[in-house]
Structure formats: C-alpha cells, structure tokens
Amino acid sequence: xxxxxxxxxxxxxxxxxGARRRLNEDSYLAGGSVFFVADxxxxxxxxxxxxxxxxxxxxxxxxxxxxxxDDVRCRVRTAHDAVRRIETAPGRGAGTTLTxxxxxxQGGEPYWLVVNLGDSRTYRLADGELEQVSVDHSExxxxxxxxxxxxxxxxxxxxxxxxxxxLGAPEIPDADFWFLxxxxxxxxxxxxxxxxxxxxxxxxxxxxxxxxxxxxAADRLVRExxxxxxxxxxxxxxVDASGLTEALESTAPRDGxxxxxxxxxxxxxxxxxxxxxx
Numbered sequence: 349x350x351x352x353x354x355x356x357x358x359x360x361x362x363x364x365x366g367a368r369r370r371l372n373e374d375s376y377l378a379g380g381s382v383f384f385v386a387d388x389x390x391x392x393x394x395x396x397x398x399x400x401x402x403x404x405x406x407x408x409x410x411x412x413x414x415x416x417x418d419d420v421r422c423r424v425r426t427a428h429d430a431v432r433r434i435e436t437a438p439g440r441g442a443g444t445t446l447t448x449x450x451x452x453x454q455g456g457e458p459y460w461l462v463v464n465l466g467d468s469r470t471y472r473l474a475d476g477e478l479e480q481v482s483v484d485h486s487e488x489x490x491x492x493x494x495x496x497x498x499x500x501x502x503x504x505x506x507x508x509x510x511x512x513x514x515l516g517a518p519e520i521p522d523a524d525f526w527f528l529x530x531x532x533x534x535x536x537x538x539x540x541x542x543x544x545x546x547x548x549x550x551x552x553x554x555x556x557x558x559x560x561x562x563x564x565a566a567d568r569l570v571r572e573x574x575x576x577x578x579x580x581x582x583x584x585x586x587v588d589a590s591g592l593t594e595a596l597e598s599t600a601p602r603d604g605x606x607x608x609x610x611x612x613x614x615x616x617x618x619x620x621x622x623x624x625x626x
Contacts, residue, residue, distance in 0.1 A: 355458055355530060357381060357451065358588040360563025362570040366542055367578030374540050374583040375399035377448070380410040383585050384448030387468045387540040389514065390441055397434050398442040402427040402515050415450040417461055417525060424463065424515075424523050431516035443516035446523070447482050448538045449587065451530065458530040465523045466511045469544055471552070472528065473535040478553035481526060485513035509541070534589040535562075539569075542582035546573040562586040 365372035373388035373395035386402040388395025405427035409415055427446065434442040445466025452461045462470050464482035472479050488510075513521045535556055543552070552569065559565035566584045573582045 355451065355532075356590050358562050358590065359383065359586060360561065360566040361583075361585045362563075362566040363583040364570050364574060364578070364581070366581050367574055369581055371396055372581045373399055374542070374581040375403040375444075376538075376583050376585055377403045377406055377410070378585050378587075380412070381415055381451035382406065382409045382448065383450070383536070383538050383587050384446060384463070385468050385538045385540050385583050385585060386515075387445040387466065387542075387581065387583070389443040389445075389511070390436060394434065394436045394442040395444065398431045398444040398516055401430040401434060402444050402446055405430045409450065415452050415461070417452065420450055420461060420463060420525075421523075424465075425520070428515045428517075428521060434516070441516065443514040445511060445540070446515055448585075449536050451589075452527075454527055460526075460528040460530055460534075460536065462526040462528060463523055465521050466514045467509075468540045469538075471537040471539075471549075473537065473553065473556050474531060474533070476557065478537075478549055478556065480549070481528065483524060484511075485524075486511050530589055532590055536587040536589075538585040538587070540581060540583040542578070542580035543569055543573050543584055545580055546576035546578065546582075556586070562588050 359378055361376055361378050363372060363374055363376060375386045375388070377384045384403065384406055386399035388397070388399035390398065406423045409419060409423055412419060424446065431442055431444060436442050445468040447464045447466065447468040447470045449470060450461045452459055462481050464470060465485060467484040467486045469480055469484070470482040472481050515521060537552070537556065547569070551572070555568050555572065556565055559568055566586045569584045570582050
C-alpha cells in the first residue's frame with residue numbers, strides 16, 4: 349500500500365475583514381485534500397465576487413478521489429473565465445489572487461501541489477524552519493529580484509500592493525506550480541497578504557511552532573494581525589500532515605466565501621486522504 353493512503357490532514361481556517369475594511373474580499377476553500385485562498389481586487393461587487401467565483405470554480409476538487417495537476421490547471425482556467433464574466437462598473441475590473449495546495453501523487457509517492465497567482469502566499473514549516481514556497485507576482489518582488497530595493501524596503505514600498513498576475517486579467521494568467529514531497533509533520537500555511545502585511549515571517553513561524561492545533565494557530569495569526577493594525581482583510585488556512593492510521597471522520601466544508609461580520613470566521617476540520625493512486 350502506498351504511503352499516500354496513510355496520510356491524515358488536520359486543518360483550521362480563520363478569516364476577518366480587518367480593522368479598516370468595510371467588506372471582506374477574501375475567500376477560501378478548505379476540505380478533502382485541497383486548500384486555497386483567494387484575495388479579490390476591485391472593491392464591492394468586483395473583488396468580493398471575484399474571490400468567491402474563483403473558489404466556486406475550484407470546489408469540485410474537494411470531492412475528487414485523486415487531485416492531479418491537469419485537474420487543477422483546468423479548474424484554474426475555469427476560475428479565470430468565471431472572473432472574466434463578472435460585470436463591473438465602467439473602469440473597474442474584477443480580479444483575484446489565488447494560492448494554495450492540493451495533496452496529490454507523483455510516481456506513487458505523496459506530494460504537495462502548490463499553486464500561485466498574485467501576492468497571496470503559501471508557506472511550508474518543516475524541521476522548525478518556515479519557507480515561503482510561492483513567489484509573489486508583484487511589482488515590488490520584481491524590484492527585489494532586480495536588486496533595486498531590499499526585502500525590508502519592499503514591506504513599505506508604495507507599490508507593494510500592485511500585482512502582476514491575477515485571475516480575471518485581460519490575458520490568460522500563467523500560474524506557478526510546484527511539487528513538494530510530503531513528510532509527516534509538514535505544516536502548510538496558505539494566507540492572504542492581510543497576514544503577511546502585518547506580521548513578519550519570523551513572527552508567523554513562532555506562532556506556527558508554539559500552537560500545536562491548526563485551528564488555534566489560524567485563530568492566533570488572525571488575532572495578532574488585527575492587533576498589529578489589521579489594515580487589510582486577513583485569511584489564514586493551516587494544514588498539518590501526519591501518518592494517521594485510522595480514518596478520521598470527514599466533514600463537509602462550509603461555504604468558502606469569507607464572512608462579513610466583525611467576528612472571526614473559524615472553521616476547524618479534519619480530513620483523511622482516501623484517494624487511490626493511478
């Protein structure tokens with residue numbers, strides 16, 4: 349039997365509109381073996397609707413027995429088309445970032461498939477070290493890559509929120525894909541920039557290390573981002589991989605669109621992997 353059959357996924361999610369925003373334009377999808385965050389752009393009836401449309405386009409992946417890269421590519425294209433169809437006020441287009449992971453297999457072994465478009469982020473915590481897996485599609489990242497500014501300067505740069513790739517753009521977006529081997533004890537973090545704009549990677553890593561329960565970790569990260577200023581919508585999904593031998597009861601995910609209330613929207617879940625390898 350493959351190692352994939354014995355992997356258990358424990359996860360938690362939290363989202364908040366932030367301290368200064370009237371609406372929450374973030375959405376997330378968490379369940380089965382897929383975990384995504386979308387951060388909408390364009391304001392009410394644009395960004396809010398765009399992130400929700402992206403999540404809905406990806407939702408069929410939750411019930412798939414095996415999630416393959418071609419399935420994800422197809423769903424990302426479907427999400428792009430759905431966002432492009434959104435009608436907006438003249439001069440205001442709809443768009444959304446998208447980042448996240450799906451548990452899949454390569455050569456009979458378990459792998460994380462990481463997907464990214466925009467400046468929301470996916471991280472992996474392994475052996476006590478936090479690594480940003482995704483690469484921001486943003487103007488400031490291009491400046492950092494060119495050596496024009498430092499990473500510290502990028503945190504306060506006036507163009508730091510300008511993304512260079514997103515679902516809903518006039519051209520078909522070119523999403524980044526990575527395969528990472530799955531190891532027992534892996535902890536994945538998927539988040540919108542409302543988290544990373546308020547907390548340093550060092551602080552995020554510390555919270556992920558001290559909070560053993562993924563739901564507690566997600567709740568605390570959102571709470572600390574709010575306390576740090578909460579200038580943007582904040583969405584966090586924390587996923588743990590372990591070699592669980594007994595099946596965990598699977599529960600249906602709640603609607604992935606972020607809640608617009610003042611309270612945090614928290615959704616603890618446990619998902620066993622029950623897929624067969626091809």
